[in-house]
Amino acid sequence: MHRMTLDHPPECAVPALRVQPVNDAPLCETGSLVLYWMTAARRPFWNFGLERAAAWSAALQKPLVILEALRSGYPWASDRLHRFIMDGMAANARHFKNTAAAYYPYIEDAPDAGKGLLAALADEAALVVTDDFPAFFLPRMLAAAARILPVRLEKVDGNGILPLGAAQEPFKTAYAFRRFLQRSLPSHLFERPPVDSLAVRELMAADLPAAVTKRWPPADPDLLEGRRSLERLPIDHRVEPVAQTGGWDEARIRLDVFLEEKLAVYAELRNQPTADVTSGLSPYLHFGHISSHEILHALMQQEEWFFDRLAGTSRGGKEGWWGMSAGAEAFLDQLITWRELGFNFCATRKDYDQYESLPPWALKTLEDHAMDPRPYLYSPEQLETAQTHDSLWNAAQRELVREGRLHNYLRMLWGKKILEWSPTPREALRIMVEFNNKYALDGRDPNSYSGIFWILGRYDRPWGPERPILGKVRYMSSANTLRKLKVQEYLKRHGNPQNGEVGGGRGEE
DNA sequence: ATCGGCTCGCGCAA
DNA sequence: TGCGCGAAGCCGAT
Numbered sequence: 001m002h003r004m005t006l007d008h009p010p011e012c013a014v015p016a017l018r019v020q021p022v023n024d025a026p027l028c029e030t031g032s033l034v035l036y037w038m039t040a041a042r043r044p045f046w047n048f049g050l051e052r053a054a055a056w057s058a059a060l061q062k063p064l065v066i067l068e069a070l071r072s073g074y075p076w077a078s079d080r081l082h083r084f085i086m087d088g089m090a091a092n093a094r095h096f097k098n099t100a101a102a103y104y105p106y107i108e109d110a111p112d113a114g115k116g117l118l119a120a121l122a123d124e125a126a127l128v129v130t131d132d133f134p135a136f137f138l139p140r141m142l143a144a145a146a147r148i149l150p151v152r153l154e155k156v157d158g159n160g161i162l163p164l165g166a167a168q169e170p171f172k173t174a175y176a177f178r179r180f181l182q183r184s185l186p187s188h189l190f191e192r193p194p195v196d197s198l199a200v201r202e203l204m205a206a207d208l209p210a211a212v213t214k215r216w217p218p219a220d221p222d223l224l225e226g227r228r229s230l231e232r233l234p235i236d237h238r239v240e241p242v243a244q245t246g247g248w249d250e251a252r253i254r255l256d257v258f259l260e261e262k263l264a265v266y267a268e269l270r271n272q273p274t275a276d277v278t279s280g281l282s283p284y285l286h287f288g289h290i291s292s293h294e295i296l297h298a299l300m301q302q303e304e305w306f307f308d309r310l311a312g313t314s315r316g317g318k319e320g321w322w323g324m325s326a327g328a329e330a331f332l333d334q335l336i337t338w339r340e341l342g343f344n345f346c347a348t349r350k351d352y353d354q355y356e357s358l359p360p361w362a363l364k365t366l367e368d369h370a371m372d373p374r375p376y377l378y379s380p381e382q383l384e385t386a387q388t389h390d391s392l393w394n395a396a397q398r399e400l401v402r403e404g405r406l407h408n409y410l411r412m413l414w415g416k417k418i419l420e421w422s423p424t425p426r427e428a429l430r431i432m433v434e435f436n437n438k439y440a441l442d443g444r445d446p447n448s449y450s451g452i453f454w455i456l457g458r459y460d461r462p463w464g465p466e467r468p469i470l471g472k473v474r475y476m477s478s479a480n481t482l483r484k485l486k487v488q489e490y491l492k493r494h495g496n497p498q499n500g501e502v503g504g505g506r507g508e509e
Numbered sequence: 510a511t512c513g514g515c516t517c518g519c520g521c522a523a
Numbered sequence: 524t525g526c527g528c529g530a531a532g533c534c535g536a537t
Contacts, residue, residue: 172518172519173518173519173529173530174529174530175519175528175529175530176519176520176529179520271531315520315521315528316520316528316529318530333530337530338530359517359518361516361517361518408531409530409531412530412531454530459529459530460529460530461516461517461518461528461529462515462516462517462518463515463516463517463532463533464514464515464516464533465514465515465516465533465534466515466516467533472515472516472517474532474533475532475533476531476532476533477532477533480532480533480534484531510537511536511537512535512536512537513534513535513536513537514533514534514535515532515533515534517529518528518529519527519528519529520526520527520528521525521526521527522524522525522526522527523524523525523526
């Protein structure tokens with residue numbers, strides 16, 4: 001018989017540093033299944049959480065059930081976000097159908113209708129494995145689950161290449177984090193999840209518990225596949241779906257296209273807003289439709305990279321550490337340094353979304369300029385509907401509202417202007433968070449907060465000369481951006497025909 | 510076109 | 524104790 005006092009299942013590829021028990025409840029010997037509650041890593045491949053659950057399933061000889069639920073009551077729930085997540089669920093359903101595991105997609109179709117589902121499944125389970133994600137409502141949801149579940153609940157960190165547990169403190173600059181990575185990352189570089197955790201083991205065939213599915217019916221495939229409209233769901237229907245499709249399969253296509261067609265010119269052209277050489281993977285990373293491990297692995301293969309290419313000495317520099325092409329190094333600085341810097345902050349600071357989390361110099365200088373007159377003041381409605389005097393800013397806002405994304409470089413300018421045009425820095429922060437989380441597919445992510453708080457000084461340094469409103473916080477101007485970037489095509493694409501804002505290179509200041 | 514100054518905090522060499 | 528340096532800046536001088 002199997003020993004139920006095990007802390008870790010045998011034959012499991014998940015490093016101990018990535019696993020944490022969330023409650024004190026024991027394994028339940030009489031449980032009839034192992035439950036993987038998929039919340040952040042919504043994918044069948046390269047998934048540490050799934051690996052852990054599958055290892056338990058094999059060790060305990062109990063079938064594996066995968067619950068992927070989508071609530072309707074979370075902040076900013078909309079057709080846009082639901083559609084993208086459900087695309088991913090449809091792709092997962094198609095994949096898991098051919099495996100021993102039982103996939104349980106659930107869409108909450110009325111407020112709080114899903115309440116009790118997790119607990120009901122956990123009642124049948126020997127233990128529950130779930131994903132660790134350090135931002136948005138997920139930490140709170142997990143803490144609530146920990147209080148009510150009668151069996152062992154484990155969270156598994158499959159977020160990045162560096163385990164969240166590897167650093168206990170936040171970093172003040174990307175430079176400092178890069179130095180840390182260059183010391184610490186080599187030992188984690190090859191601690192990868194299996195590509196397919198279900199295919200590498202013999203698992204018992206699983207069925208969904210009928211009593212549970214009777215009360216909480218699995219999602220209608222027509223709804224997941226987009227053949228049925230979302231109009232009856234209690235979510236915001238005014239934020240419409242975008243043209244792109246979510247899911248691990250779509251993510252993989254984008255990765256292939258990026259590596260094949262864009263990487264070579266990425267370093268040179270990524271700041272040009274219409275060059276279209278970025279990966280576009282950020283929403284897929286956000287919802288866990290693709291793993292950084294898969295991306296890094298593909299990049300290593302493409303670059304024919306070996307471990308001994310790593311530079312032994314590097315002092316936090318952006319280039320030259322990996323020993324890859326310029327495009328690959330620039331991309332890895334985004335994927336690993338910047339992305340994981342944000343995860344580190346959220347994981348180590350509970351107040352990651354609070355104004356007070358800004359560095360002291362930024363708080364002070366913004367306070368010093370709190371009473372400065374604001375030459376331009378716009379209401380949230382004027383900003384949301386892109387009704388400002390600045391046509392470049394309006395174009396960026398329209399791209400966000402219509403397409404659910406905001407170009408990397410322009411999003412900095414976008415935020416700096418919101419700071420200038422708002423009555424207080426706190427109000428500017430509120431507006432940025434609201435618009436970003438409401439409209440951006442990749443919003444509500446640790447990196448959303450990195451990007452937004454960077455506007456206000458996080459990870460940055462003071463810059464002279466001291467200016468009105470921003471004080472010593474780095475200033476950016478639309479006029480200079482117009483000079484530096486080729487924005488003609490961008491303005492044409494996102495201009496407002498009714499204002500004659502088409503093809504014009506105007507943008508005041 | 511390029512350069513320095515603006516300004517703070519930190520790691521590291523001395 | 525001093526020095527170098529930092530997500531993409533800005534501006535004026537040369």
